[in-house]
Amino acid sequence: MKARTTSWIIALFCLALSFPSAGQVMSSISQQIRKTIALPPNAGMEVLRLFAKGDSIRVVTSHGLFTYYQDSWSGAPFITGLQVATMDASRQIWLSNGRSLWAEDGKRIPNPALLPGESIRSLAWATSQTLLVGTNRGLHVWQDAWTRVPFPEEMAVNSLAVDAEGNWWLAADRGLWRRQKGRWTNFDQDVMAPGHESNYLTLEPADQGKTLYFSSASAVGALAADGNHWMARGSDGLPYGPVTRMAIKDGTIWMATEKGLIKKDSSWHYYAGKRWLPNDRVLDLLPLGNDRVWVATPEGIVELARIPMSMEEKADSLERVAEARHNRLGLINRSKLALPGELGSSFLENQDNDGLWTSCYLIAQCYRYAVTRDETARVRAVRTFEALERLETVTGISGYPARSYARATDLVAPSRSPHPKNWHDSADGEWQWLDDTSSDEIVGHLFSLSLFHEYLANASQQKRIVDLIDRIVSHILDNEFQLIDADGLPTRWGIWNPDSLNRSTNWMYERGLNSLQILSHLKTAYHFTGKEKFEKAYQYLVEEEGYAKNAVTAKMTDPFEISHSDDILNFFPYYNLLRYTGEDDPSRKLYVKSLRRSWEAVRSDRMPVWNLLASSLLGEDLDLDLAQAALEEFPLDQINWSFTNSHRWDLKKDEFPGRGRAEQALVALPAGESNVFRWNTNPKQLDGGGAGLSEENGSYYLVAYWMGRFHGYW
Template sequence: MIYLMSRLLKVNIFVLLTAIFSLPLAARQTLWEPQADKVFLQEKSEIVRTTGPVTQVAQMGERSFAVLDGKFQELRNGSLEPVSNGPEEINKVEVHDHIAWIMASSGFFRFDGNDWQKISDDSFVDVCLHQEKVHAATRDAIYVYEGGKLTNIEPEGGYLSSDVTMLMEDGTQVLADPVKPGPIIAIASYSGTLHILQPGKLVQLSGRVINEHLIDWGTLPSKNTFDLMSVGSRLFVSTDRGLGVLRGASLQQIKGTEGLPVEDTRQLAQGFDQDMWIGTTRGAIRMLEDDWHYFGADHWLPDNRVNDIAVAENEVLIATDGGIGIIRYEPFTLRKKSDHYEYWLDRYGHKRMGFIHTIHQYENEWVREISDNDGAHTATYLSAMSYKYAVTGEEAARKEAVDAFQAMLWLERVTPIDGLIARSIWSRKGDKGEMGRRGSGGLPAKWNATADSLWYWKGDASSDEIIAHFYSVSLFHDLAARGEEKELAKEHMRRIAGYIMENGWVLIDADGQTTRWGRWNPEYLLRPYGWTDRGVNGLEALAFSYATYALTGEERFKKGYEQLVDWGYAENTVKQKNTFPPSQIAPWDDNLAFEAYNTLLRYEKDPVLRSFYLRSLERTFEIKRMEKIPWFNFTYAAMTGNDADLDAAVQHLREWTLDCTEHNYRNSHRDDLFVEEGYTSYEGGLKAISPRESAVTRGARRAIVLDGGRNSKRIMEPVGFIRDYWMGRHYGLILAPDTEDPELLEVKKGSGENPGAAPYEGPDRPDFL
């Protein structure tokens, strides 16, 4: 009786779990909160290069100025033009109430945008607004500007000391030596009082008293001090070892451990949105209430050494030794950002016969790269457009999906063997550049000519391409295909999966040899040579065999799947993610695994087998979680219903740079390289680097790579963003924007010259519909 009850209980649980997993995700209880697609400020970069260092910048209303070769110049249409009648050997420029105060070797000047006025022959070091009046400082004295002239504010009889030992019984002071405010580096008005920065020391001018004892608690991070700025309740001091922050009488320190990207801080500037800008010897920093944004060369700045910063409304000028970096901010939504990247694909020529390509420079011309993984790159776009069509119903999105789908079909139909796929296809009469000479793992490329000699197709396809085909084509079938397209999708999957199974779970190339990485057989995965691949490759085989069965209903694929399960492939998926040794971690395997998770968990409903795959996903996501990459977070949330740090993942999308050019970037020098609280680094990463601080990368991206870039010689296809955004929308992880303003939903489409690769002009791809 006990056995019977236990058996019935197991059956009932099985039925219950099967019923739950059969429900659409929207009908299940989820532990994540959908994220709003709220309006945010998106950075755009412009660089003005100069022949020498730009030492100062200034913003006066809508006009921008800079100091180059010691002369005051205006920035117009991306170039600097000298301002007539200005002084030379300018050392510093400060703007207050739309008036520029110019400190030069020849004196102190006032410029209202049209006329110059020389105020003093003395050499001044700083200017600030104090009690609604301009105050200016030389190295040894402070003046107030009133009625068109400067007046020294030193009281009759001189300044008094804050040293109590110098006080007489009646409160008077009799000093042997006068108290001086200098040597002065900078001045600022804080809490209604003038504060003075001296070398390694902060003092205040309290009435007649120079107060050297204003700090009750704390010390400056360093004696090497550079700049001073008041922001509300805080007074900031820049040093070469971090920031000093005065609050009342307490001096605190902000260093790398608090999130400051570079401790060698120099210039300070008030921001436009309750923020502050910091110039350093290694880039510029935007400091917000709860975040830090780092901007370095080569994407944002022409050089990393910052000399000055000027801020206007939604625009920042950064003077460097190599010129001026201009960062502009524009209101965006993620929906608008996705539209930007879709427009980018068209404008820069990433598309060719339905394929998606990276662009690179070849003999001073932008050309499309015919790569090892054209199918995998196109698969990301096919999935993106399938998701988009499912969300919006836009026929334009479906048309794009169909075009990409036909390109995927062609990769299989171009080979002479049913089920064998090509990595890529080269047109003898239409493609530019050169055919890639390398294949898998640096081995020689395997190019094969078609019977009509119009095309070459690249062989030695790997597991990367195989799982990409099944992930994207099955999504297309479910979300965007109609009629004959659905049948073609099934046939495509049937041919590839059948060919692999017929050959004993390996991919046989046209030369009769197994491809380098097309191996899912137990002789490889369950032996020492392929042992490290047993998890991810086994996951792929389980995914493509079961997905083919789910869509075609053919029993042979179900039997193949069950054979894999009998071999222990399901159990092996649990620890598919390799974490050691770090030098042997293949980051692209993460992309393959998540394509397999997305494919297998959409169809498999058996609770026992799902338990293996879910445990695998749980383990893998915990490892990848610190990187905050939406592709991983969204997959985990969609397939499990669990919380997946969606706020961090959506913020990651907001921080993608609009420019897809792979500029060089460096982060390994930073002082804030630590794993954030609440996360654990299992792969040896020091910090998850924001996309703003690296470059646009594809699905196999890693956020823990500190340095990289391609010398601005390659342009990445931004299909990863498009896919992730529309995937988030499809599963309800991201809500639709709460606006109908077209300027917040779409970018303006220009009609200018194509800045990327020239349009493809070769023979057309076959039409399979």
């Protein structure tokens, strides 16, 4: 079974059975972005509250009150140790440091008489003359003098609110209390479901106090004057809790937790990890309208917003990233970051599957040029083709492309693979190249080269492509369906011969997969060269060795271990195999059956490229709406951040772990909640990521987007 720890997989897609119009106009989508809001150096990082006041934003930190207006700050620290803040009906901010209460205009109220160990937790003005103060031991009321409200037992008052009728509400660790006409009622005891554990954390009035939103230890909900109450727990979609703060704006509910930010509109959204937040602990939040929100954390403030951006504009943005930081001598791959998340520390080095990932970038450029006839796409495609061509010529072994190459004078990074890989000097002394080439490279080369030949190569380039395909497949054919390395031995994964696939238990896992690949390679070579030796070999493998039947089960499924790293090796070959196999070929129906089976096996992964590939080849709409939705939500930030989802309430865990014993969910996670930027990743994996030490090149989006445009799907 392949343990492809270094193998990274990629794109797919098939070619159009018909040519869509090249000038499609793309409608605007709403793109989620993040902007860091740098606090003044003297403000400290401990944000207590965020308030909107006119066109400005008021930020209360433990050091004082600061104002953000037209992208600049004002204010200065005036006291340390601030703990709680609130805003009255006149938009005055009131502050407490545990010793006194005062307003920003200088008004003061003496502190309530606190018991030993008692501290203020919450403030709210019930009227212009009545201030409610919640503590860890109860409630105090200011009406020209302080009164401690007697309750049956001490309780921590976490949040306070006043509804449209002037009733007081308390969220406490001993219930949800309402004071109406002087009488206190504990809703938790009288009417609430027992699952709240009598522990309520926050209250937020909306609709002029007609609706009161609340959070408890295990849910969020709303009490509505019109009786249209609402509640959600994990099984209803609440990603995590308990929710510690809530804010409502334009019908959208924003929620703070100790592990991320939650948004509820027509669906649920979860923001956690460094892609979205400097720290997962959300201290406060402030919706600003137009889908903008400020989020305060112990490590600073960010603004999350949605901006209008077409899918093509997103493609342009991601391509600029690829060109700026991901081109090493024509090879396109992820970049490394010397400092976590710092794009200014980006650097490039060789990687084991440079050939495969470079092929993916060429695929995207071929589709782009086929749709737009853009000269930039043509230039980049030619440059990338020449890099793939060099991978083969640099080895000096006919038809044997290297995994990667570097200049002779470059320092090279050691392989991460457990299988030995060595560097060799080129015959001209100008280059060095990496051996032990995998089936990954062959699959990527043949798919991308065929697209380049068909959609933008000139006559001279077409001849070079045909010759290159001829050499690669001839090398495999002449060496008994194997890739032979510089040492004269087969490479670890370059095996397609019948003795291995059909008669060795060591290759049982790859039997269907590699059978599919070699049949596709032979059909590709025959299509471009017309040489009968390739068709003869194809017929032999089909008729004598049963490779077409093997190919039906190319995708390994339950109850076997699922290898997402092999999915690209599974899907890429379908394009050429189905394109270049005639309708009269009796094996064609087996290949169609294989593709349908493979797509059904990966359908729940919701990766756009698989849906696009299968739809284009099978002539059906196979979840194209999900593919488009995934691309629309795909983040612009391509940094490989760490992500954690195993704590979430809304995700059902699979009883069976994924590959490597990693916990996985039953459903795929969106790219923005994980790190699904390559096709060799498990989109259901709950935790993982790379600590912000690398950046992807955007090909995951680029291939899918331009393939979808090519086929006229959007």
